[in-house]
Every structure is written in C-alpha cells, then in structure tokens.
Amino acid sequence: MSDAARVENPLRPGRVILRRYAAYLAATLAVLAMAQQIIVAETDWARMGSAAELLREAAAFLPNLAFMPEVLFPLLETLLMALWGTAMAVALSIPIAYLAAKNISPFYPLAYGFGRGVIVLSRSTHEIIFALLFVSALGLGPLPGILALGCRSVGFMAKTTAEAIENVIPGPIEAIEATGAGPIKVFLFGVVPQVFPIWVGNVIFQLDINLRRASILGLVGAGGIGLMFAEKMQMLEYDKAGSVVLGITAMVIVGEYFSNRIRTRLI
Amino acid sequence: MTSDEMTSGIDTIHQSYLADRRIRRIWKFVILLMTLTFGVWTVDVLNIPIERVLRMFGPLATMVTERLMPPDLYYVMEPLILASILETIEMSVLGVVGGLLIAMPMAWLGAWNVTPNRNFIYPMARAVIVVARAVPTLMWAILLVAIFGFGPFAGTLALLKSTIGFAGKLMAEQVEAIDMERVDAVRATGANEIQVFFYGILPQVKPAWVGISIYSWDSGFRGSTILGFVGAGGMGLYLRAQISVMEYHTAMGLITAVIGLVILSEALSHYLRHKLY
Amino acid sequence: MALLEISQIRKTYATGEVALRGVDISLNGEEVVAVLGLSGSGKSTLLRCINRLVEPDSGTVMLDGVNITKLNKSALRKARRNMGMIFQEFNLVERLTVLENVLSGTLGSSGTLRSIFRAFKPEDVKRGMALCARVGIIDHIRKRADQLSGGQRQRVGIARALMQRPKILLVDEPTSSLDPKIGAEVMDLMSSISKEDGIPMLISVHDVQLAKKYSDRIVGLQNGLKIFDDRTATVDSESLDRIYDMAS
Known part of the structure; x- marks a missing residue:
C-alpha cells in the first residue's frame, strides 16, 4: 500500500514515513494511557504488597498432589457433560445447517436468515452467560450446564455443516438424480457421503472445545469440576484449587492431543 | 471363462459379501447397544433426574418469553x-x-x-x-x-x-x-x-x-x-x-x-x- | 415408431447463454447415435434435456411413447429409471464403495428406508456384482471409488447406469477425461454391451474418429443447431469439416 504510494509520489516519501511513525506513536501512547487508567489507577497497590508477598500468595496455589485422586470424579463428570452438550449441539445443528446452507435452504431468504441468526447468536454468546440463564431458570446441576454447552456450540456446528453442504461437488448429485432418485435419496447418497468426514472432524473439534468450556461452568453452578474449584476457593483451600486447575489442564491437553490425532487421521 | 464359471464365481463373492454384511450388522447392533447403555450410565453418573429434563421446557419458555423479553x-x-x-x-x-x-x-x-x-x-x-x-x-x-x-x-x-x-x-x-x-x-x-x-x-x-x-x-x-x-x-x-x-x-x-x-x-x-x- | 423422439428442443440458460436453438433427433430401437460437436455446441445440454437434469425451455422429448417433458416430478423420476446416464467426469460418489456406487443405480426403484441404511436387496447386490464382473471391476468392489483409476471409475459409471435396466443409455463425453488407449477400451466395452443387450445409446463426442468408429449414425451439432444427420457409413467428410469451421 505505502510502497505503491512511494513510487507514485517521489516527492512525498518523507511524509508517508512520517505519517506511519506518527500512527505508531499515537497507538503506543493510547496503549500507555489505557495502562495508566485501568492498571495503575484502578489497582489497589497497597493491598498487593511487596513482590515477595505476591510470590508467597501465588505459592499457596501450588497443587496439592495428595488431593489429585479426588479431582478425578468431577473431571469425569465434566467430560460427560461435554459429551452430552456436544451431542445436543450436533442434533440441533442438523436442521439449522439445513436452513443456513444457501444452496438447499427452503423459502429463501426467510429460513436462511433465521438459520444464520441462530448461528450468530450462539457463536457470540459466552457459555457462562448461557449457563447463568439456564441455572436461573432450572436450578443448579449439570443439566443447565449441558444445555448451555449445547446452545454455545450449536452455532459452530451448524455453520461448518452448512458450509460443507454449500461446497458439495455437484457431479455425483447429478448422477444420483439421473437414476430417478428422489430428494431424500439424493441427499443420502449425494450429499451425506461428501459432508460426513468434514462433519466428523468438526464434531471431534467441538468435543475438545466443549471439554474446556464444561470445566468452567461449575463456577456459576452449572455442574462439572468448576464447582469444586469454586468451593475450594471459598474455603480458602488454595492448594486444592491449584490441584483442580492442574487436573483440568492435564485433561484438556490430553483431549486436544487425541482430537488432533483423530482429525489428522480422518483427512 | 465360461458364463457358468462366471456365475458360480459371482455366487461365491455374493455369499461372502452377504455373510460379511450380516457380521457388520451384528457389530452395529452391539455398538448401538453399548452406546445406549453408556448413555444411560452417564445420566446416572451426572445425576440428572429424567422427569426434570421432561419438565424443563415450561420454565425455559417462561424464562424466554416473560423474564428476558424485552431487554432493558x-x-x-x-x-x-x-x-x-x-x-x-x-x-x-x-x-x-x-x-x-x-x-x-x-x-x-x-x-x-x-x-x-x-x-x-x-x-x-x-x-x-x-x-x-x-x-x-x-x-x-x-x-x-x-x-x-x-x-x-x-x-x-x-x-x-x-x-x-x-x-x-x-x-x-x-x-x-x-x-x-x-x-x-x-x-x-x-x-x-x-x-x-x-x-x-x-x-x-x-x-x-x-x-x-x-x-x-x-x-x-x-x-x-x-x-x-x-x-x-x-x-x-x-x-x-x-x-x-x-x-x-x-x-x-x-x-x-x-x-x-x-x-x-x-x-x-x-x-x-x-x-x- | 422411434424409441426416442426429440423435437424442437430449445434451452437458454439464466446467464443468457443460448445452448439449444430447436433440435430434432429420433433414435430407433438398437442404434448407436453419436452427437458430434465442439465444446459449447450444446451437446451436453441436449443429453441433459432428455432426462431433464436441465429443464428445456420448449420442445418435446418422447421416450417409448411417454412425453417426458410433460411429466410431473414423481413421474419424471420413474421415467429417469429407464434412462441410464454415463458422465464425462464419472460423477461417482467418491466416499462410497464401488459396489455401493453401482447399486445406487437402483435408487430410483428401491425403498427409502433401505436407502437410509444402505441395505440393498440381496438380489440387487448379486446383479450388481454380475455387472461389476461384466465391466471388469469385480476385484475392486469393496474399494472406495476414489481409489480407482480413471478407466476403472468410468467402468463403475457404466455398471451403475446398467443397474437401472435402462431402455436407453445417455452417454456424455465418456472418454474426455481418459487417455486415448483407456478411452478406446471403454468405448469398446460400451458398444459391445449395447450390441449384446440391444440397448441404444446416444453418445456426445467431440472426436470425429471416435464417432465414426463406434456409431451407426452421426448427428452434427453446431451452436445449438443440428447441421447434419446421416448414417455413419455415408456421412461425407465435407459435413464433418463443417463442424470444425468455427475452430479454423
């Protein structure tokens, strides 16, 4: 962009460079001003104390390894919530993907707009917000958590599935139509086999992501290991809270490893 | 290859294909059964009462129509x-x-x-x-x-x-x-x-x-x-x-x-x- | 009466491209007719207008006494079972096995529930296998279609079309995606099947030599119009040259 400007206006290179540095300077100043306002001004530095004190406080969170076995069951619960949440998202995403795929959406653009709207809502609302709403409607426990996960990830599933449907190669569909097959059979034999591998990859990816999401839902009472973390924090048992974080971290790393392995093997 | 030989060749392939298909169906059934059992087990582990799931739609609808709407x-x-x-x-x-x-x-x-x-x-x-x-x-x-x-x-x-x-x-x-x-x-x-x-x-x-x-x-x-x-x-x-x-x-x-x-x-x-x- | 009677078919695409400007062709019980023309002459559109994969703007297609152009959707699907189609790009479902691709030729007549579970009838499976043996791919029936070579894929396409027990084969540039030697093998196979089973074929080609070698009759198409229609034996080289006028 600026290179071209330089060639066209040989008399103005200095000004172009100057303007660029002025922009950098302005951006840096803006960031520093923000830092001044929200870090320096709004932080209670007196409470924080010396670096040594901070380190001591941080050290209180060092995981208590003896506590680790107790973390296992809530972790399992979290995993199962992620499974159910993903299953729910998958089930809901299929009709929504149908509506949101431009090439097959009925009553265009009405149903298409609806499908896209659901996708945007689902994708831009944090799982914690969903969880709070469901907890306030249904009470505590894993059920609102599962619903929150489902609502949170249905958008991604529907979006990627709709895109896969939009990118289907038309040749095989034409061939299936030419055999005299009706729309359902054309979908089953022409569209599904093409979309399926992409879809499976996305389901596994969502499962991996939902594992992370499920682990914090307990903070607002929506089940899973987050609840244990909140309890330990409340009881000031920081070492056990640290163990919970360690457990989640380990589970998420293992989950991501398997998710990557499976997805690379699928392709 | 005579057509008789070909027919008997197809028969063999066909029989083995159908046998495989039967085995595949049994496997599918077993996997389906295991998945269902697993699903029931997970509901048990998560301690989700089924009647609560069935009764959740009322409160959810109330939530959306009365409590959340309209946003202030x-x-x-x-x-x-x-x-x-x-x-x-x-x-x-x-x-x-x-x-x-x-x-x-x-x-x-x-x-x-x-x-x-x-x-x-x-x-x-x-x-x-x-x-x-x-x-x-x-x-x-x-x-x-x-x-x-x-x-x-x-x-x-x-x-x-x-x-x-x-x-x-x-x-x-x-x-x-x-x-x-x-x-x-x-x-x-x-x-x-x-x-x-x-x-x-x-x-x-x-x-x-x-x-x-x-x-x-x-x-x-x-x-x-x-x-x-x-x-x-x-x-x-x-x-x-x-x-x-x-x-x-x-x-x-x-x-x-x-x-x-x-x-x-x-x-x-x-x-x-x-x-x- | 002719088995297939196409009259005054016209088609203009939504893009404004005029593909067919009123074409008549009739085809008898057992002949192989080559539709010869350059790319863009309208031959692919013509074939697709016959089974209405492309909806013609006007004109009629009569197959075995049935007016295809007048049929509603479900009657059209029934009529399509009688027309096997073979494609330039094979159009196989790559992620299905060879046998499943062949058996998809029965979709027009099989139940929806069966198709959901891909549970084809045992007698259809057997006939599919026999067809695979006939076109020379019996050793590959359990492979996925994307593991086959081009020539093998086109054989799968042929078996799929035959699976429909068609009254006629519509063949769209069957060898254009194949190298010449493999293409000749595929043409030999199709013409022998056509002769043995008495299934007429309408083949679109752009290669004069192929048309001359394999057809009983040649229809020349240029710019959406039929410019000649002769027995292959008597077609004069002048007519053939006219097709390539535009190119030279």
Missing part, C-alpha cells in the same frame, strides 16, 4: 455501564497487546524449524503455549484476583495468558510453514539468531501474524466481557450482579449489548484482516 436497553446507556464497557475494551486491548509481545517470541522459539535450540528452548516455549491454552481463562482470572485483588489488572493478566496460548499456537504454525531457504540465506551472511529472526523469519510471516493479532483481539474481547463475573474488571460485573438480584430485563439488556459488541468486534476484525492482507 436504557440500563445499558447508564454512564456507569458505558464506563464499564470502555473498561472492557481497554482491558482487551492491553491484555492482547501484552500477550502478543510474549506470544511472538514464543512462536519463534517454539517453531521446530527455526528454534535456536531444539533440546531445551523449544520444549520450554511449547510448554508455555500449551499450558496457556489448557488452563481455563476464567479460573486463571480467579487465581489472579486472589493474588492481585479485584479490578481490571487481574483481568488484563488473564487475557495476557489466553492470548499467549491462542496467538502463540497459530503464530508458531505460520513460522513452521515458511520457506527455509530464505532463512538460510540470511544465516549464511553470518547473522546471529536475533538478526535471522528479524530479516529471515519476520518478513515472511508478517502478514499472517498481523491477521492473527487482529483475530486475537477479537477473541480476547469476547473473553473480556465475562471476566467481570469473577471480579476481574469490565462489564461482566454488572451482568452477574443483575442476574443474582434477578433483574432479568436489565441483564438481558447487557447480554444484548455484549452480543452486539461481539458482532461489531468480529466485523471490525474481519474488515481489518481483509484490508491489511
């Missing part, structure tokens, strides 16, 4: 709330800029093809990125609040962590895809590792890194809207407060504002990425 958008216009939205944006910028300043060297040190040392520095940098991704940001924010006290400083540090994980991984992937001949050419001039980074690596990944940086801000901003839930600064504080006192219309106003802002940030990030590429 006047509440969002109150100066206190607007100030918290500004604080959220500032937090996201600071956290992401700080995170990027750490993520960039981590991406360089943690890229297998150019890392200065494969035995020590590479695994360390990778571990930083992997752990930063795996630790849930909201819990990290709670820990930081416990250490540093309430306020946006803790939130900014939490975003710093998530940016290192998010941008670090994507940026390292970009570095691993670069053209090594150009790197070797710079190295051949006798440049040291830092010079190799600035003259051989950075020019190649710059456009992608700019895109990732913008994307990171987009993602960081989404995350920053809820950090207030745990006292780590930003608008999330008010959202939590409104829900805990059951002021659902104002809460829904805030949620609407969050969704609107997230969509705006996504549009902005999309626009910037296309403009800069």
Whole structure:
C-alpha cells in the first residue's frame, strides 16, 4: 500500500514515513494511557504488597498432589457433560445447517436468515452467560450446564455443516438424480457421503472445545469440576484449587492431543 | 471363462459379501447397544433426574418469553455501564497487546524449524503455549484476583495468558510453514539468531501474524466481557450482579449489548484482516 | 415408431447463454447415435434435456411413447429409471464403495428406508456384482471409488447406469477425461454391451474418429443447431469439416 504510494509520489516519501511513525506513536501512547487508567489507577497497590508477598500468595496455589485422586470424579463428570452438550449441539445443528446452507435452504431468504441468526447468536454468546440463564431458570446441576454447552456450540456446528453442504461437488448429485432418485435419496447418497468426514472432524473439534468450556461452568453452578474449584476457593483451600486447575489442564491437553490425532487421521 | 464359471464365481463373492454384511450388522447392533447403555450410565453418573429434563421446557419458555423479553436497553446507556464497557475494551486491548509481545517470541522459539535450540528452548516455549491454552481463562482470572485483588489488572493478566496460548499456537504454525531457504540465506551472511529472526523469519510471516493479532483481539474481547463475573474488571460485573438480584430485563439488556459488541468486534476484525492482507 | 423422439428442443440458460436453438433427433430401437460437436455446441445440454437434469425451455422429448417433458416430478423420476446416464467426469460418489456406487443405480426403484441404511436387496447386490464382473471391476468392489483409476471409475459409471435396466443409455463425453488407449477400451466395452443387450445409446463426442468408429449414425451439432444427420457409413467428410469451421 505505502510502497505503491512511494513510487507514485517521489516527492512525498518523507511524509508517508512520517505519517506511519506518527500512527505508531499515537497507538503506543493510547496503549500507555489505557495502562495508566485501568492498571495503575484502578489497582489497589497497597493491598498487593511487596513482590515477595505476591510470590508467597501465588505459592499457596501450588497443587496439592495428595488431593489429585479426588479431582478425578468431577473431571469425569465434566467430560460427560461435554459429551452430552456436544451431542445436543450436533442434533440441533442438523436442521439449522439445513436452513443456513444457501444452496438447499427452503423459502429463501426467510429460513436462511433465521438459520444464520441462530448461528450468530450462539457463536457470540459466552457459555457462562448461557449457563447463568439456564441455572436461573432450572436450578443448579449439570443439566443447565449441558444445555448451555449445547446452545454455545450449536452455532459452530451448524455453520461448518452448512458450509460443507454449500461446497458439495455437484457431479455425483447429478448422477444420483439421473437414476430417478428422489430428494431424500439424493441427499443420502449425494450429499451425506461428501459432508460426513468434514462433519466428523468438526464434531471431534467441538468435543475438545466443549471439554474446556464444561470445566468452567461449575463456577456459576452449572455442574462439572468448576464447582469444586469454586468451593475450594471459598474455603480458602488454595492448594486444592491449584490441584483442580492442574487436573483440568492435564485433561484438556490430553483431549486436544487425541482430537488432533483423530482429525489428522480422518483427512 | 465360461458364463457358468462366471456365475458360480459371482455366487461365491455374493455369499461372502452377504455373510460379511450380516457380521457388520451384528457389530452395529452391539455398538448401538453399548452406546445406549453408556448413555444411560452417564445420566446416572451426572445425576440428572429424567422427569426434570421432561419438565424443563415450561420454565425455559417462561424464562424466554416473560423474564428476558424485552431487554432493558436504557440500563445499558447508564454512564456507569458505558464506563464499564470502555473498561472492557481497554482491558482487551492491553491484555492482547501484552500477550502478543510474549506470544511472538514464543512462536519463534517454539517453531521446530527455526528454534535456536531444539533440546531445551523449544520444549520450554511449547510448554508455555500449551499450558496457556489448557488452563481455563476464567479460573486463571480467579487465581489472579486472589493474588492481585479485584479490578481490571487481574483481568488484563488473564487475557495476557489466553492470548499467549491462542496467538502463540497459530503464530508458531505460520513460522513452521515458511520457506527455509530464505532463512538460510540470511544465516549464511553470518547473522546471529536475533538478526535471522528479524530479516529471515519476520518478513515472511508478517502478514499472517498481523491477521492473527487482529483475530486475537477479537477473541480476547469476547473473553473480556465475562471476566467481570469473577471480579476481574469490565462489564461482566454488572451482568452477574443483575442476574443474582434477578433483574432479568436489565441483564438481558447487557447480554444484548455484549452480543452486539461481539458482532461489531468480529466485523471490525474481519474488515481489518481483509484490508491489511 | 422411434424409441426416442426429440423435437424442437430449445434451452437458454439464466446467464443468457443460448445452448439449444430447436433440435430434432429420433433414435430407433438398437442404434448407436453419436452427437458430434465442439465444446459449447450444446451437446451436453441436449443429453441433459432428455432426462431433464436441465429443464428445456420448449420442445418435446418422447421416450417409448411417454412425453417426458410433460411429466410431473414423481413421474419424471420413474421415467429417469429407464434412462441410464454415463458422465464425462464419472460423477461417482467418491466416499462410497464401488459396489455401493453401482447399486445406487437402483435408487430410483428401491425403498427409502433401505436407502437410509444402505441395505440393498440381496438380489440387487448379486446383479450388481454380475455387472461389476461384466465391466471388469469385480476385484475392486469393496474399494472406495476414489481409489480407482480413471478407466476403472468410468467402468463403475457404466455398471451403475446398467443397474437401472435402462431402455436407453445417455452417454456424455465418456472418454474426455481418459487417455486415448483407456478411452478406446471403454468405448469398446460400451458398444459391445449395447450390441449384446440391444440397448441404444446416444453418445456426445467431440472426436470425429471416435464417432465414426463406434456409431451407426452421426448427428452434427453446431451452436445449438443440428447441421447434419446421416448414417455413419455415408456421412461425407465435407459435413464433418463443417463442424470444425468455427475452430479454423
């Protein structure tokens, strides 16, 4: 962009460079001003104390390894919530993907707009917000958590599935139509086999992501290991809270490893 | 081959195919049965009473139609709330800029093809990125609040962590895809590792890194809207407060504002990425 | 009466491209008719207008006494079972096995529930296998279609079309995606099947030599218009040259 400007206006290179540095300077100043306002001004530095004190406080969170076995069951619960949440998202995403795929959406653009709207809502609302709403409607426990996960990830599933449907190669569909097959059979034999591998990859990816999401839902009472973390924090048992974080971290790393392995093997 | 021979050949193949198909069907049935059993078992483990699932639709409908609608958008216009939205944006910028300043060297040190040392520095940098991704940001924010006290400083540090994980991984992937001949050419001039980074690596990944940086801000901003839930600064504080006192219309106003802002940030990030590429 | 009677077919695409400007062709019980023309002459559109994969703007297609152009959707699907189609790009479903691709030729007549579970009738499976043996791919029936070579894929396409027990084969540039030697093998196979089973074929080609070698009759198409229609044995080289006028 600026290179071209330089060639066209040989008399103005200095000004172009100057303007660029002025922009950098302005951006840096803006960031520093923000830092001044929200870090320096709004932080209670007196409470924080010396670096040594901070380190001591941080050290209180060092995981208590003896506590680790107790973390296992809530972790399992979290995993199962992620499974159910993903299953729910998958089930809901299929009709929504149908509506949101431009090439097959009925009553265009009405149903298409609806499908896209659901996708945007689902994708831009944090799982914690969903969880709070469901907890306030249904009470505590894993059920609102599962619903929150489902609502949170249905958008991604529907979006990627709709895109896969939009990118289907038309040749095989034409061939299936030419055999005299009706729309359902054309979908089953022409569209599904093409979309399926992409879809499976996305389901596994969502499962991996939902594992992370499920682990914090307990903070607002929506089940899973987050609840244990909140309890330990409340009881000031920081070492056990640290163990919970360690457990989640380990589970998420293992989950991501398997998710990557499976997805690379699928392709 | 006579046609008789061919027919008997087909018969054999056909029989073995049908036999296989029968076995496959039995397997499918077994797997279906196991899945169902597993499903029932998980409901038991999670301790979800079925009648609660069946009775949930009423309360949910009430929730959506009566309690949440219509969202109270006047509440969002109150100066206190607007100030918290500004604080959220500032937090996201600071956290992401700080995170990027750490993520960039981590991406360089943690890229297998150019890392200065494969035995020590590479695994360390990778571990930083992997752990930063795996630790849930909201819990990290709670820990930081416990250490540093309430306020946006803790939130900014939490975003710093998530940016290192998010941008670090994507940026390292970009570095691993670069053209090594150009790197070797710079190295051949006798440049040291830092010079190799600035003259051989950075020019190649710059456009992608700019895109990732913008994307990171987009993602960081989404995350920053809820950090207030745990006292780590930003608008999330008010959202939590409104829900805990059951002021659902104002809460829904805030949620609407969050969704609107997230969509705006996504549009902005999309626009910037296309403009800069 | 002719088995297939096409009259005054016209087609203009939504893009404004005029593909067919009123074409008549009739085809008897057992002949192989080559539709010869350059790419863009409208021959692919013509074939697709016959089974209405492309909806013609006007004109009629009569197959075995049935007016195809007048049929509603479900009657059209029934009529399509009688027309096997073979494609230039094979159009196989790559992720299904060879046998499943062949058996998809029965979809027009099989039940929906069966198709959901891909549970084809045992007698159809057996006939599909026999067809695979006939076109020379019996050793590959359990492989996925994307593991086959081009020539093998076109054989799968042929078996799929035959699976429909068609009254006629519509063949769209069957050898254009194949190298010449493999293309000749595929043409030999199709013409022998056509002769043995008495299934007439309408083949679109752009290669004069192929048309001359394998057809009983040649229809020349240029710019959406029929410019000649002769027995292959008597077609004069002048007519053939006219097709390539535009090119030279």
